[in-house]
Amino acid sequence: MNKKLKAVIIGPGNIGTDLLMKMKRSEWIEPVWMVGIDSASDGLTRAREMGIKTTAEGVDGLLPHIIEDDIRIAFDATSAYVHAENSRKLNELGVIMIDLTPAAIGPFCVPPVNLVQHAKELEMNVNMVTCGGQATIPMVAAVSSVQPVEYGEIIATVSSKSAGPGTRKNIDEFTRTTASAVEKVGGAEKGKAIIIINPAEPPLLMRDTVHCLTKGQPDQAAITASVLAMVKEVQKYVPGYRLVNGPVFDGNRVSMFMEVEGLGDYLPKYSGNLDIMTAAGLRTAEMFAEEANNGNITLPARGSVEEI
Amino acid sequence: MNIKGKKVVLHDMSLRDGMHAKRHQISLDQMVAVATGLDEAGMPLIEVTHGDGLGGTSVNYGFPAHSDEEYLSAVIPKMKNAKVSALLLPGIGTVDHLRMAKDLGVNTIRVAAHCTEADVTEQHIGLAAKLEMDTVGFLMMSHMATPEKIVEQARLMESYGANCIYCTDSAGYMLPDEVTEKIGLLRAELNPNTEIGFHGHHNMGMAVANSLAAIDAGAIRIDGSVAGLGAGAGNTPLEVLVATLVRLEADHGIDLYKIMDVAEDLVVPMMDQPIRVDRDALTLGYAGVYSSFLLFAKRAEAKYGIQARDILVELGHRGTVGGQEDMIEDLALTMAKEKGLI
Numbered sequence: 001m002n003k004k005l006k007a008v009i010i011g012p013g014n015i016g017t018d019l020l021m022k023m024k025r026s027e028w029i030e031p032v033w034m035v036g037i038d039s040a041s042d043g044l045t046r047a048r049e050m051g052i053k054t055t056a057e058g059v060d061g062l063l064p065h066i067i068e069d070d071i072r073i074a075f076d077a078t079s080a081y082v083h084a085e086n087s088r089k090l091n092e093l094g095v096i097m098i099d100l101t102p103a104a105i106g107p108f109c110v111p112p113v114n115l116v117q118h119a120k121e122l123e124m125n126v127n128m129v130t131c132g133g134q135a136t137i138p139m140v141a142a143v144s145s146v147q148p149v150e151y152g153e154i155i156a157t158v159s160s161k162s163a164g165p166g167t168r169k170n171i172d173e174f175t176r177t178t179a180s181a182v183e184k185v186g187g188a189e190k191g192k193a194i195i196i197i198n199p200a201e202p203p204l205l206m207r208d209t210v211h212c213l214t215k216g217q218p219d220q221a222a223i224t225a226s227v228l229a230m231v232k233e234v235q236k237y238v239p240g241y242r243l244v245n246g247p248v249f250d251g252n253r254v255s256m257f258m259e260v261e262g263l264g265d266y267l268p269k270y271s272g273n274l275d276i277m278t279a280a281g282l283r284t285a286e287m288f289a290e291e292a293n294n295g296n297i298t299l300p301a302r303g304s305v306e307e308i
Numbered sequence: 309m310n311i312k313g314k315k316v317v318l319h320d321m322s323l324r325d326g327m328h329a330k331r332h333q334i335s336l337d338q339m340v341a342v343a344t345g346l347d348e349a350g351m352p353l354i355e356v357t358h359g360d361g362l363g364g365t366s367v368n369y370g371f372p373a374h375s376d377e378e379y380l381s382a383v384i385p386k387m388k389n390a391k392v393s394a395l396l397l398p399g400i401g402t403v404d405h406l407r408m409a410k411d412l413g414v415n416t417i418r419v420a421a422h423c424t425e426a427d428v429t430e431q432h433i434g435l436a437a438k439l440e441m442d443t444v445g446f447l448m449m450s451h452m453a454t455p456e457k458i459v460e461q462a463r464l465m466e467s468y469g470a471n472c473i474y475c476t477d478s479a480g481y482m483l484p485d486e487v488t489e490k491i492g493l494l495r496a497e498l499n500p501n502t503e504i505g506f507h508g509h510h511n512m513g514m515a516v517a518n519s520l521a522a523i524d525a526g527a528i529r530i531d532g533s534v535a536g537l538g539a540g541a542g543n544t545p546l547e548v549l550v551a552t553l554v555r556l557e558a559d560h561g562i563d564l565y566k567i568m569d570v571a572e573d574l575v576v577p578m579m580d581q582p583i584r585v586d587r588d589a590l591t592l593g594y595a596g597v598y599s600s601f602l603l604f605a606k607r608a609e610a611k612y613g614i615q616a617r618d619i620l621v622e623l624g625h626r627g628t629v630g631g632q633e634d635m636i637e638d639l640a641l642t643m644a645k646e647k648g649l650i
Contacts (some may be wrong), residue, residue: 153367155634160425168427170401193365194401199424199452200627211367212647245641253367257638 005289005299008033008062010086010097011077012043013055014164015100018266019075019278020047024040026282028289032069035062038079059086067092072299076101079166080173091124094300096288098281099127101166108181110134111283112233113141119287122297126284131183131273132156132195132208134280135241139210139256141184143247146222151213152188152214154178157196161205162271165209171195181272188212206260207244214252223247223254231242237283238276240269309524312557316614317529319353319505320346320546321577323383324395325358326537328600329583332372337383338605340395341576343383346534347390351531351546353416355393357540359600360631361420362394362409363401368633369600376499377408384413391415395431395446397426397631403435410439418474419465420446423453423627426461430468436638444505444529445470448630451481451596455493470527472503477518478630480511480540480593484521495526503605505529507545510536511593513585515544516552523558535571541589547571588616595624604633613649 007029016034023031034047039056047054053069055061065071072134074090075098076083083103090097099106102220106125108282109118110133118126128134136154156178158167175193182191198204220308227247234241240261260272267274291297300302323339343354357376365371372379376394385390393416394409406417417436419429429445436443445465450458462473475490480565482490487506494504506522508515508531519530532549536542547568553560585593588606592599597620605616605623619640628635644650 151367155368157632157634161427165427169430170427171398171428172404172431175399175402194366194368194631196629196631197399197422197425197428198627198629198632199422200629204626207635207638209368209638211365245638245645248637248641255367255637257634257641 003289003293004028004030005072005285005292006030006032007073007075007285008071009075009077010035010059012036012041012047013077014267015077015274015278017043017046018245018274019077019281020052021052021265022278022282024050026286027284029041029073029282032071033065035059043252054258061088063089063093066090066095067302071095073098073126075281075285087125094302096300096303097125098284099125100277100281102130102170102177103127104180104308106297108185109284110137110141110181110185111280112138112230113185115284119297120301124300128277128281128284130178131158131206131277132174132193133178133181134276135206135208135258135260135273136210137181137186138230138234139227140182142213142226143212143214143223143254144187146226147220148252149188149212150213150215151181151190151192152186153192153211154182155194155196155209157198157204157207158274159270160197160199161203162206162267163197199216203268203270205270208258208260210256210258212254214254216252218249218252218254220249225260227256237277237279239263240272241276309520309556311432311523313522314523314558315528316523316553316558316560317352318546318549318560318562319393319529319531320351321355321531321533321543322535322537324359325539325543326356326533327372328539328603329542330578330580331603332359332370332619334373335483336378338578339379340382340386342534342570343390344386345570346567347387349570350562351390351567352561353393354390355395356380357394359625361401362405365623377412380414382410393418395420396432397551398432400631403431406432406435409442415450415486416442416444418444418446420448423450423458423461426464426549429465433465433468433470437440443563444472444474446474446476446507448476448478449598450475450477450490451479451486455490458490459497462498466498470502472505473498474505474507474529476507477509478598480509480515480599481594481596482518483512483514484517487518487521488525491522491525491527496600503528505531508533508539509593509599509644510541511589511599513583516549519544519549519550534567535575536583538583538599539576540592540602541585542583545571588620591617591620595621597618597624598621598630601633601636604636608636611615612640612644614640614643614647619643
């Protein structure tokens with residue numbers, strides 16, 4: 001029996017294409033479909049050239065093929081505005097949705113912090129927060145696992161070339177979603193997120209700063225050990241994730257200065273912000289596939305009438 | 309230069325950009341006193357928020373003495389003629405902050421973006437225009453792009469609904485010819501109904517000269533700050549600009565003696581340090597670095613033993629933009645490690 005779960009990518013933009021390239025190397029996930037809205041678009045053309053089935057009819061163009069192609073996992077790399085409808089249609093057919101938009105209708109997933117729990121509970125829609133969230137929330141969680149964090153703040157700086165039109169049109173969703181996940185997943189009592197877009201040439205690597213204000217004096221040795229261990233966890237799926245400076249301790253402030261270099265699959269290596277999203281999304285799908293293969297979870301029964 | 313009879317709308321920054329110089333610690337009483345003095349002097353527009361705009365409160369930029377809501381609620385009801393504006397940087401503040409400001413009676417919203425990234429302002433400019441606010445697009449660090457690029461980005465903001473576009477010299481880098489060229493092209497290319505504005509910093513000692521060049525080239529709104537209280541070497545000192553406008557017979561509507569007295573009697577005594585072109589502020593202008601980095605670089609120098617000037621020059625080399633205050637400690641740590649200091 002083929003252990004790989006078959007998948008569809010919705011949105012053939014930068015994220016979708018990078019995801020497709022990573023997925024082609026995966027031992028657990030097999031990309032089958034790419035969904036777009038313009039058959040002449042670069043993204044759909046690239047997908048066809050890579051041997052993937054495509055439709056330019058949006059998710060509706062895919063629905064008739066879900067059962068016959070045994071699609072089990074969908075990655076939505078479109079926008080927050082259309083995600084809810086995409087998710088509803090696919091969940092109805094028993095497809096697990098991995099949401100790469102800031103829509104956040106399902107629980108947030110930051111793999112080294114809470115993926116195991118989501119896989120066990122077979123969440124039908126998990127949200128990958130934002131690029132800034134994936135890069136910083138593991139650090140907040142590393143501090144809050146040692147002692148209470150009353151305030152967590154992250155500053156994500158991305159190169160202009162790696163900030164797509166979706167992020168730009170939805171910049172408030174970025175700050176809101178990330179701040180919320182700093183609280184819910186990172187464990188800070190209050191979260192704040194800031195994003196800066198920098199047009200320098202050559203483009204800068206994604207960089208992220210994480211500030212935590214701890215309750216009481218920070219336990220420096222324990223926090224440093226926890227942070228270094230968490231960096232190693234993230235490096236398992238994003239090898240270019242680096243702690244450049246810190247943790248720095250100043251009163252009850254704990255600060256970490258990070259850099260994220262991408263693998264350079266589709267976009268250049270400076271786009272660590274895209275890489276960490278696609279890598280985290282794929283890692284999430286792989287965990288579901290592994291758990292299903294090990295018999296720890298049972299994939300959803302198909303909701304379509306044809307199967308009854 | 310002949311600007312005789314030209315309409316100039318001055319806009320005071322001391323209670324917003326000045327927050328940088330005060331580490332965001334201006335008291336409510338000080339805000340009300342300065343704003344009231346400016347109102348009596350005839351200042352038509354006064355900006356009030358955290359230095360980094362609505363929602364700027366943070367570890368990264370500094371926690372203010374009071375929230376934006378508290379400052380705006382204290383100042384707005386006291387104004388007889390002056391209108392109050394608020395700055396908003398998408399990526400820091402959100403449309404929720406914008407709605408809050410509108411509800412508190414803010415007249416003018418200024419949506420700021422780096423001069424090549426105007427497309428992050430669509431949500432905010434669109435909403436402000438829909439709420440029928442005076443809506444300004446604020447192109448920061450305008451020395452970092454060509455005049456043609458500035459016009460292209462200004463057109464985007466205009467298309468989202470901005471009725472006024474600013475060429476903003478956040479680093480105090482520009483010399484008058486550059487101001488003339490950029491303002492002149494904006495005036496020639498934008499919709500005739502769209503107002504043009506200029507925001508200067510005094511890091512190269514050019515803020516007054518640049519503001520006059522901007523007026524001459526077609527700008528109607530000019531930012532400045534009473535006594536220059538602002539980031540870096542401060543903003544265009546308004547009492548000085550007003551004196552030049554009086555001599556040039558421009559139509560500005562400000563009482564010169566009254567604004568001189570606000571500067572001398574209220575604002576100068578508030579200053580934590582002289583607002584002047586010291587070597588670090590000069591380096592901001594010289595290297596083209598965001599003016600609010602000044603005090604952060606000085607603090608990094610004190611903590612890590614790396615000269616603020618060296619940090620600022622390196623930040624300039626790296627093409628740092630507004631809002632990247634977090635780079636300062638990061639870079640100081642890296643430089644201190646390289647020098648074996650830590």
